[in-house]
Amino acid sequence: MDPVKVIEIKKSIFEDNEVDADNLRKELKAKGVFLLNLMSSPGSGKTTTLIQTIRLLKEKLRIAVMEADIDSNVDAVKIKEATGIPSIQLHTGGMCHLDAEMTRQGLDNVDLEGLDLVILENVGNLVCPAEFDTGSCKNAMILSVPEGHDKPLKYPLMFSICDVVVINKMDVLPYFDFDLDKCKEYVHMRNPKAQVIPICAKSGEGVENFAGWLLQEVKNWKNQ
Amino acid sequence: MHELGIVFYIIRDVKKVAEENHVPLVKTVVMNIGEVSTVVPEYLTDCWRWAADKEEVLKGCELRCNILKAVTTCNACGAEYATVEHGKICPLCGSEDTVLKCGNEVEIKEIEV
Ligand SMILES: Nc1nc2c(ncn2[C@@H]2O[C@H](COP(=O)(O)OP(=O)(O)OP(=O)(O)O)[C@@H](O)[C@H]2O)c(=O)[nH]1
Numbered sequence: 001m002d003p004v005k006v007i008e009i010k011k012s013i014f015e016d017n018e019v020d021a022d023n024l025r026k027e028l029k030a031k032g033v034f035l036l037n038l039m040s041s042p043g044s045g046k047t048t049t050l051i052q053t054i055r056l057l058k059e060k061l062r063i064a065v066m067e068a069d070i071d072s073n074v075d076a077v078k079i080k081e082a083t084g085i086p087s088i089q090l091h092t093g094g095m096c097h098l099d100a101e102m103t104r105q106g107l108d109n110v111d112l113e114g115l116d117l118v119i120l121e122n123v124g125n126l127v128c129p130a131e132f133d134t135g136s137c138k139n140a141m142i143l144s145v146p147e148g149h150d151k152p153l154k155y156p157l158m159f160s161i162c163d164v165v166v167i168n169k170m171d172v173l174p175y176f177d178f179d180l181d182k183c184k185e186y187v188h189m190r191n192p193k194a195q196v197i198p199i200c201a202k203s204g205e206g207v208e209n210f211a212g213w214l215l216q217e218v219k220n221w222k223n224q
Numbered sequence: 225m226h227e228l229g230i231v232f233y234i235i236r237d238v239k240k241v242a243e244e245n246h247v248p249l250v251k252t253v254v255m256n257i258g259e260v261s262t263v264v265p266e267y268l269t270d271c272w273r274w275a276a277d278k279e280e281v282l283k284g285c286e287l288r289c290n291i292l293k294a295v296t297t298c299n300a301c302g303a304e305y306a307t308v309e310h311g312k313i314c315p316l317c318g319s320e321d322t323v324l325k326c327g328n329e330v331e332i333k334e335i336e337v
């Protein structure tokens with residue numbers, strides 16, 4: 001038998017991604033484009049919230065959306081039809097999260113010239129999207145009332161990396177034992193700086209608070 | 225589901241190292257996997273078999289996982305304790321002000337060629 005030779009590597013598989021993500025952020029900064037990474041479980045209301053938010057902001061900002069569905073273009077079509085803004089489908093090739101390299105490939109298909117804001121709807125999943133920096137300037141997540149107020153305890157990493165936690169489907173609060181105060185407490189245990197914004201994406205109630213936060217962040221990014 | 229994604233990153237990194245070292249065939253890849261990394265070693269090796277055999281330099285290559293213990297440090301009393309048994313709350317003083325010290329690693333330790 002041939003002698004076995006060992007080559008030591010000792011390299012985290014997240015390492016390259018962190019470098020890619022920082023580079024992407026620098027390039028976006030140079031172009032004056034803000035990238036928001038929006039995450040949640042499947043069906044929490046990402047697409048519905050985006051449509052309402054874009055309606056409030058599209059006179060103030062030039063916006064594009066990237067939709068990362070595993071295998072369909074339903075959301076990209078929905079956004080384009082409802083808001084008229086450019087929306088592209090990212091092909092994740094079955095991948096359960098987006099990394100900075102995939103985000104960059106998506107951005108290559110977006111005309112960034114003159115854009116202020118690109119919103120990335122990440123794959124519906126509370127676990128691994130939290131582990132992979134996409135190169136976004138800020139991270140937001142949506143937790144919907146039917147999912148329960150204890151999610152911050154079960155998915156601590158996701159809540160610890162988000163700048164904003166949107167609580168959606170507030171209209172169904174009477175039918176669930178969701179405790180908003182407890183939820184805020186749990187979010188702040190994981191991340192004292194996170195803002196918690198309750199909304200009803202269906203009616204649009206409260207969405208102005210999320211849109212206001214986003215508008216301010218885009219301005220800060222440009223003026224930094 | 226996540227494990228297949230991880231396998232693609234491992235393949236990318238190992239192929240690069242093999243190329244740099246002019247290695248025609250890698251026999252074993254050894255991983256360090258933290259107990260609370262969310263990676264399930266059995267799924268990882270299943271995904272590995274499927275994906276690695278598609279690569280010339282990794283045909284028949286075995287993936288071995290070393291499991292690393294997760295340890296949490298308590299900021300209140302300074303104790304270090306096993307994360308999997310006790311979770312976020314310090315078993316000595318009951319504080320919730322604790323941070324994970326190690327145990328979420330997903331790293332390629334070495335390869336055998
Ligand atoms: N009752 C109620 N339903 C809502 C609200 N927001 C969204 N929904 C419904 O929830 C379902 C999922 O909404 P989407 O916006 O498609 O959710 P999503 O997170 O984009 O879903 P995926 O992309 O499939 O992960 C749809 O049937 C929406 O109509 C809300 O505020 N209240």
Ligand SMILES: [Mg+2]
Pocket residue numbers: 046047048075121
């Ligand atoms: Mg959607």
Ligand SMILES: [Zn+2]
Pocket residue numbers: 095096097128129225226229
């Ligand atoms: Zn993943």
Ligand SMILES: [Zn+2]
Pocket residue numbers: 298299300301302303314315316317318319
């Ligand atoms: Zn303690």
